[in-house]
Amino acid sequence: MKRALPFILLLAGTAAMYLLMPYNLAFATRILVMGIFVLSIDLVLGFAGIATLGQAAMYGAGAYAAALFAAHAWAEPVAGLAVGAAAGAVVALLSGLVLMRASGLTLIMLTIAVAALLAETANRARDLTGGADGLRVAFGPVLGLWEFDFIGQTGFCYAAAVGACVLGLLALVARSPFGLSLRGLQSSPARMAAIGAPVYPRRVAAYTLGGAIAGIAGALSAQVAGLVSLETFSFTLSAEALVMLILGGTGRLWGALLGTVLFMFAHHYAAAADPFNWLFAIGALVMVVVFVLPGGLLSLPGALKGGRHD
Amino acid sequence: MTLLLNIALDGIAYGMILFLVAVGLSVTMGLMRVVNLAHGGFALMGGALAHWAGADLGLGFWPALACAILGTVALALPLERLVYRRIYGFGELQQVLATIGLTFIVIAAVNRWQGSALLPVPLPETLSRTVDLGFRTLPAHRIAVILCGLGVILGLWLLLDRTRFGIRLRAAVDNRAIASAHGIVTDRIYMATFGLGAALAALGGVLGAELLPVDAYYPLRYMVLFLMVVAVGGMGSVTGSFAAALGLGITETAARYLVPDMATFAFYGIVILVLALRPQGLMGRIA
Amino acid sequence: MTEGLVVRGLSKRFGGLVVSDGLDFDLPPGARKALIGPNGAGKSTFANLVTGIHAPSSGSIRFDGADISDMDETARVRLGIAKTFQITTLFTGLTVRENLRLAVLERERRGFRLFCRADGDPEVEAEIAALMDQLALEPLADRVVERLAYGQQRLVELAMTLALKPRVLILDEPAAGVPGSETHLITDAIEALPADLAVLIIEHDMELVFRVARSIVVLVAGRILTEGTPAQIASDPQVRELYLGGAHG
């Protein structure tokens, strides 16, 4: 029963968003997309301990790949998701072959540089991507059945379904031998090597899987908005998603989702009212979490009880 | 030939500006081993203070610059005590996050105080003239920046390599415990070094404003640029930052002249190449 | 087949410091050797060279006839050369059981499996339980390692290496930091090891050395001073001088 509780809450929350925000479904959908993206960072950083500020590289790659695929080949969205996932995985694999040898600050810098390089590529390939104007694409009905509608009902349900699949997949991975080995990598690479685990290939594999999921998030964002912009590669996106993850708590899937929901709502309402006070609040919050609550909000109940989370 | 000279001159000027705005970061991040994403925040403090001193107090350029540097240091020292001292021992990621948080707060504060518009600092007569070099003209301001950059690197070299403070700083960084056992007050050294980094940030913010204009979002806009210069140069090496800033500046400028579309590629391409081949940076020591 | 581990002319320099100086060393299957010597003699460095944590400056390491000098650590572990760390190196955020599970799964090359449960194999779980039983770790099974006492962590360190079922086992000061009342767990575990396993134990605790070792190598300043049976070493005047002369820390 206790294990099912988060699922029930999640389901109820998603349903509530759908019912309570009928005229704001675009925003609710963005939360779902962001949730998937933050989950991808959680896998890479929270589980495998790979510090990154450039996850947007794979998000953007997925978004552009899905849009271009729809514009030039096939406009069916689920196929587009697969293309987005493949694009994210390829970018992560190729860059990961270089990046996963680095660590610490160098690694963080390299992840930023890769995203910046891709952003510039998309910016220059204006004929293909529309450059700074972005790329507008009409997607066909999902599985040939459900048209994207003006209010965004299809978009929301579609994003929720994709999110559920990704969450289910990651829940499986988290409990698998692979997931356990990622936690091992994060905890002690030296011990991993000493038990005969191939550290570098394992890190590349984790980064690639994370890249595929970020690619799915990017593709989904393109499909529900019908638009891709250079923003999908931006440093701000990577940094904000990281902040969401830290707020909720790294290394736990629920932490990623909790952080995303809180951040997105706070951002939506507070930032609309006063962008600079919002920045102040989020800055203070991040510092509080880093100093006082390193396990994120998800560790708050445990910290209050003085006990340890399970 | 003229093209080459142009590239060299503009490249050096740009590189010097990069160096001036990044060298403070090289000091805090390179020497003190703290990933300081809030560096741009201190440059912004400097820029905002200089703007305020010039526009609201009616001070001239030089007094405004002095006011900016002193004011930034005065703000930085308490921050070192309250925030930075607690994150020296953290992992890179925690440092990244804490200093991003601090950056947000600085941005919000400056905006509350001065608004979100550009915060220009008018140049004095002597610096706004152009100088005729025979084959082309160059703003006096650029020449001043180049000289200033040379002065800073020379000054830092003297300070770090030739004074007791420098020796103590390096001892404190290499091994805090041993340094304190030798009676070196590491806390104070860290504070002084941090103050130095902040002062250099303010100086760079004001002097570099011609190419990297200052407004409230300055720290976020140029954060990556500063970090790249320091990472490529190598942690713990001011000369490395100098070489990296000039190298990156000249590369990007050359690309702008020769293949304008490729300038940004060239910049990030070099960054990735250097860091992939030498993860510790050009002149960094292997950890 | 008596080959096992064969080391010839192995040297290691850190900058200008020569830490291993032309070492020749054999560790055939079934061996029970001890490596002793004063602090800083280069014992841990030797172990790190053999397991591939450090690359040698010169010399060769062969295992069962094959040259493994250029193999990385992972490949050597997979061949069956494993060691415990002098400074405990564990997955501190995981429980004792998870630590061991990870070691067993990696030994079985299952680390890339995505779609089954890590704790879903009864055979693996039974093996973990047996290991914990052997080292009296059961009561701590579900405790997070970073919360254990240092001596308990040392036992987990040993268990991690045993979980790999190695063919060559190098123990770098396994008993350092373990309370005297629990050192018997370590000696018992070593005595219970399969007879054909080659064991090298680095240790300052002479009582333990004399109990488990059939042959002792003395390392001083990166060179092998002498090698012999425990009785020979105990009566060797050079060794007596070394240890009674106060060099032993």
Ligand SMILES: Nc1ncnc2c1ncn2[C@@H]1O[C@H](COP(=O)(O)OP(=O)(O)OP(=O)(O)O)[C@@H](O)[C@H]1O
């Ligand atoms: N990575 C390294 N870089 C430089 N010097 C090192 C390194 N590792 C070890 N040393 C030096 O090599 C020498 C031998 O160290 P080692 O750890 O092998 O000694 P040991 O015999 O295991 O000593 P102890 O009994 O204290 O464990 C020491 O002087 C040490 O400072």
Ligand SMILES: [Mg+2]
């Ligand atoms: Mg040792």
